[in-house]
Amino acid sequence: MKIFITGGAGFIGCNCAKYFLDKGHEVVVFDNLSRIGAHLNLDWLKSLGKFQFIKGDVRDADLLEKYFTDNRNVDVVFHFAAQTAVTTSITNPREDFEINALGTLNLLETIRHSNSDPIIIYSSTNKVYGNLDYLNIRPIGMRYELVDYPQGISEDFQLDFHSPYGCSKGVADQYVRDYHRIYGMKTVVFRQSCIYGPRQFGVEDQGWVAWFIISALKGNPITIYGDGRQVRDVLHINDLLHAYSKAIDNIELIKSNIYNIGGGPDNQLSLLQLIEMINRQAGIGMGYKFDSWRAGDQKIFCSDNTKLEKELGWQINEDYRKGIVTLFNWIQDNTALFQNITQNSEPSRGEQRRIA
Numbered sequence: 001m002k003i004f005i006t007g008g009a010g011f012i013g014c015n016c017a018k019y020f021l022d023k024g025h026e027v028v029v030f031d032n033l034s035r036i037g038a039h040l041n042l043d044w045l046k047s048l049g050k051f052q053f054i055k056g057d058v059r060d061a062d063l064l065e066k067y068f069t070d071n072r073n074v075d076v077v078f079h080f081a082a083q084t085a086v087t088t089s090i091t092n093p094r095e096d097f098e099i100n101a102l103g104t105l106n107l108l109e110t111i112r113h114s115n116s117d118p119i120i121i122y123s124s125t126n127k128v129y130g131n132l133d134y135l136n137i138r139p140i141g142m143r144y145e146l147v148d149y150p151q152g153i154s155e156d157f158q159l160d161f162h163s164p165y166g167c168s169k170g171v172a173d174q175y176v177r178d179y180h181r182i183y184g185m186k187t188v189v190f191r192q193s194c195i196y197g198p199r200q201f202g203v204e205d206q207g208w209v210a211w212f213i214i215s216a217l218k219g220n221p222i223t224i225y226g227d228g229r230q231v232r233d234v235l236h237i238n239d240l241l242h243a244y245s246k247a248i249d250n251i252e253l254i255k256s257n258i259y260n261i262g263g264g265p266d267n268q269l270s271l272l273q274l275i276e277m278i279n280r281q282a283g284i285g286m287g288y289k290f291d292s293w294r295a296g297d298q299k300i301f302c303s304d305n306t307k308l309e310k311e312l313g314w315q316i317n318e319d320y321r322k323g324i325v326t327l328f329n330w331i332q333d334n335t336a337l338f339q340n341i342t343q344n345s346e347p348s349r350g351e352q353r354r355i356a
Helices: 011-022 038-046 061-070 086-091 093-112 164-183 208-218 237-249 271-282 306-312 320-333 335-345
Strands: 002-006 026-031 052-055 076-079 119-125 137-140 143-146 186-192 194-196 222-225 231-236 258-261 268-270 288-291
Touching: 002 011, 011 026, 011 038, 011 237, 026 038, 061 093, 076 093, 086 093, 086 164, 093 119, 093 164, 119 164, 119 237, 143 231, 143 268, 164 186, 186 237, 194 208, 194 237, 194 320, 208 222, 208 271, 208 320, 208 335, 231 237, 231 320, 237 258, 237 306, 258 306, 268 271, 271 320, 320 335
Parallel strands: 002 026, 002 076, 026 052, 076 119, 119 186, 186 258, 194 231, 222 288
Antiparallel strands: 137 143, 231 268
16 A cells, blocks of 8 residues: 655654554655654654655645645555644644644645545544533542543534634544545544654653653653643554554445544543652652643543444553553663754744644
């Protein structure tokens, strides 16, 4: 197969590229390299095998059109390119919209008018459900819990975007689905919870698991916005890639579908619990302070994976306790990468949240 990956030098994108390169497929990485660590991920991919790289931005409709006009044999498109942080969307909602909503429309329209008929897998977000503050949520020790939904949030929950980021991703989410219903394109949407794993160069407002570990190993204190009991269901990148692969294999059965995907009830983790894990693993006392809650933040999100499990036979293989130790060891073994980024490679604040 020929695989086209927007945001292919980002965390999920580069792991996805490796996954399909390892299986012998032809891979095209499309990325504008503006995100922290993207150049390093691209160099890493180059060390693994042969693939095509296009430096480009999904806001550039002409560049996308040129590629799909010249290349008519694309089998799968993964769309990861995005502005990825709620905080950045609040600071610059126009740019957030142009990247996430308009960029997705550019890609869909390009494919619709091309002679290709690829599978399109879109990386959406749990933020399309809003902050969920209408739910019965209670604090239990170091974390919150959903009182009435122990299995988590299903796809049947009301959409309530709540932030510019939620709006732009939600718009794209719905466009991707409707391009199947209206134009017959083979689309699948994954509303993803917190994904973690190697090659994740976390920053303060995105990629929090990696960010906490990087900060701890550098001896840098962090800021917790809220009370630290916020919970996410964390999912290892390998389990996400297995779900993508199953979606491709079963596309005729599931096209047009939307799936929530995350670590589920057995892989829930609060900020305070992660700090405790890191302190045990590193043998240190991680420094942190508290600040006000951030707009649009969810006190808890847990994905109900029932639909995905039933329709694709997918299951989680990586328990977070093992997975986070693996990520800790990877970061510890590659501290030079993070030092290099801090000193030499960090883009301006307006650029650092973007990929492709």
